[in-house]
Amino acid sequence: MLALLSRLRGIPDCLLCNGAGDGSLPICHACENELPWLGAHCDICAVPLPERGLVCGQCLRRPPAFARVEAPWRYGFPVDGLITRFKHQARWPLGRLLADLLAQHLQHAYSEGLPKPDLLVPVPLSRKRLRERSFNQAEMLSGWLAHSLNLAHDTRWLLRPQDTAHQQDLDAVARQRNLRRAFALSSRAQVQGRHLALVDDVLTTGATAEAIARLLRKAGAERVDIYCLARTPKPGEH
Structure with a gap:
């Protein structure tokens, strides 16, 4: 009723x-x-921490090329299943729901002082991976966020010319090695002096985010943030 x-x-x-x-x-x-809301986390990479307002040891030892990660949830039940169904079963309504909730999270972050980016850019898929899946979940998330937040986004600035191994099958060191020269900028990209936000579904080790942020900063981007649905805890933590 x-x-x-x-x-x-x-x-x-x-x-x-x-x-x-x-x-x-x-x-x-x-x-x-x-939902598994993130709670206390590193102020830079968003890895879960026991207390708020801290920066994790890894970010202190080696500051990343990106300025900040924004993610509303830990990668845990039921968000992990929702992302999997969206990403691998094309359950687009679930993806749209998660994107709308992420947009609400970002609106709150903007009201708290997070600077809004000039442009959203999704993590690209290789042509082979795109043919297999038929869509890029990061590109869909970026489009939904751009509409909800009234931001520009461009799906053609970032390229993935090499079809690398699946990141989830590798450890942290292998992930970094796997991503060497994996990404490139298109000739149409206008990066110089821009504040960009990279959009992806899940941040695990941060190797993909770091590789792309380093590429964008080297090309002249003033700041790179990472927007994603969920952040995984460190290995062995829950």
């Missing part, structure tokens, strides 16, 4: 529990509250 009343009022049902919705997005408040 509640679900029927919600539909009559134009409120979408919750995509997680199929129950009656209670807001403009297809997720009920109960399910939204149960």
Whole structure:
């Protein structure tokens, strides 16, 4: 009965529990509250930490090329499953829901002083990987964020000319080695002096983000931030 009343009022049902919705997005408040919100994390790379306002040891020892990572969730249940279904099963409504919630997170961050970027750029896929999957989930996320946040985005600035091994199959050292010369800038890219935000689904070791941020900074970008749905904890932590 509640679900029927919600539909009559134009409120979408919750995509997680199929129950009656209670807001403009297809997720009920109960399910939204149960998502693995990130909480305390490193002020630079967003890796989960015991207390707020700290910078992790890795970022202190070797500051990354990017300025800040913004992610609303830990990579854990049920967000991990939602991302997998969006990414590997083309469940686009789930991706759109996650993008809209990320947009809300970013709007709050902007109100708290996070500078808005000039442009969003998604992490590119190689041509082979794009043919296999038929879509780039980072590109879709970037487009949805650009629309929600009234930001520009460009899907053709970054290129991935080499088809490298899957990052999730490698350890941290192998990930860095795997990404050497994996990315390039197109001739149309106008990076000089720009504040850019790189969009991806999950940040794990940060090797992809670091490789692209270093490329953009070397080309003259003033600042590079990372926007993603979820951040994994350090190995062995939950």
